[in-house]
Amino acid sequence: MNIYLPIAELSVNIFIILSLGGAVGFLSGMLGLGGGFLMTPLLMFIGIPPNVAVATSANQIVAASVSGALSHWRQGLVDVKMGMYLLLGGLFGSFTGIWIFKLLSNAGQIETFLAIVYFILLFSIGTLMLIESSQVIRDRIRKRTVKRKLHYHNWAHRLPFKVRFYSSNLYISVIPPIIIGYFIGILSATMGIGGSFILIPSMIYFLGMPTSKVIGTSLFQIIFITAFVTLLHATSTFAVDAVLAFSLILSSVIGAQLGVIFTNKFRGEELRALLAIIVLAVAFKIGTDLLIQPTDIFSISVIKELY
């Protein structure tokens, strides 16, 4: 059965869209990641134009992060103040991101840009996850426990404009959270992702936040960043496809809940190793598409007249 997407202006098989949303939702529920970094490239693989894939993916993440943030909020695991500083940087970052996106679109390079950044991103995430999970698996087999540092003191503690974050038990400068937020905002607007996989380690290693508060705070700020990115795309690239977003949200929220149920039955590191392999496979596909001579070295794009 086909469904017509009013903004992408093409019809797609509804079952492909639903299973894509379900699968990405399942993975994100299972691993606690947003999944936007898989959603956008997979949408482009099935023929959705890059601008629609990015803008609509951002819209879908709003739903995923609201759903995830609520449970952390109830348990008091959101540092709202830290979230606000990240958000402040993020708002400026999304403006920059949209500007970059439009610049590259007009130059006809957005597809290549997305392919390159997605390749780098997915390749690094996949490799890191594979190394990390295989180490944990190896340590488990050797029955070794690894001691980890609880708190990191670094340059973030020496910069000016220090503020006390009671919730996270921190007294650090506001500059690092704003800069991190700014960077995440650019990524969100250009790539249609939440950026939690970069945000979470940054909050732990650069800001020294307690790991218990990190996921909730990251989801909290992602809600607002992706909401803002959706608005920016809706008003400047006109590429948010509500029908596509609705189908993806519907299937991904169900997939995410199934993923949560599933995750209790398996070990985290084995699931992460599995996801690492999926991520590397997507990276490999994007990478080879860039390097192998395309079957047609010409491509066309229609300049949309808005009426």
Next chain:
Amino acid sequence: MRNILAIFISLFIYQGNASALVIGSDLNEITIGANFSGQDLLVFGAFYSDPSLPRDAKGDVIIEVKGPPQTVQVRKKKPFFGFWLNNAEVTFKEVPGFYYLISTTEINDEILNKNNITLLSDQDTQEIEWGKIRMPKDRHDFMNAMKRNKNNLDLFAINNDSTQIDILDGNLFKTNIPIPNTVPVGNYTVSVYLLINSELKKGYNYDFKVKRIGIESVIHNLAINFPLIYGLLAVFLAGFMGWISAEMFRRLRKT
């Protein structure tokens, strides 16, 4: 709307053996709704002449369908350090968003060109922004690339398979024109020409519309005319669905 049977009639008398055309179609608009996945347009007609005349004497028909004009950019990739990146760019203006040509016999290009039965008229060809592309051969490559890419999207076809025009009884003809799901909205023109002894007699044109209806039309209009409201609605809908799903599954798990 299939139930509206639109019939357009054209008559013109060809001196001597009195041959002419009557043509019609089953649609005067194609509507894009939520389940639109392309549609066939039936074009039919009759040779209006003495039925006893042999088939050859009645002439041949050429059917041309043209969609609304668009600006199309064609880009050529070039390897940079092993990466295939878009490089040269050519902009074509007034390219029909959909083009389809079929005839009952093979027609030579000379006749088609002379009568402007082509994707781009001479005037449109002059408006192409060639940019850095100067060599005639390279320009030709770009033109072909544009046609090939549009063909892959089912938006450009010169159908040389004459058998796809059914001729019944030597007098009636009909053919189905496949309108794909990627068609742009706007005004379309169907032109049917009668060709006798390699000489083109003026044919008949009629228009039909491709338009969005229902939810497709509402969403598209909102997104284009009120983007801020549309964006806010999209965000609130997403937030609401996220909240509802979290609540629903929380209750499910409790019980």
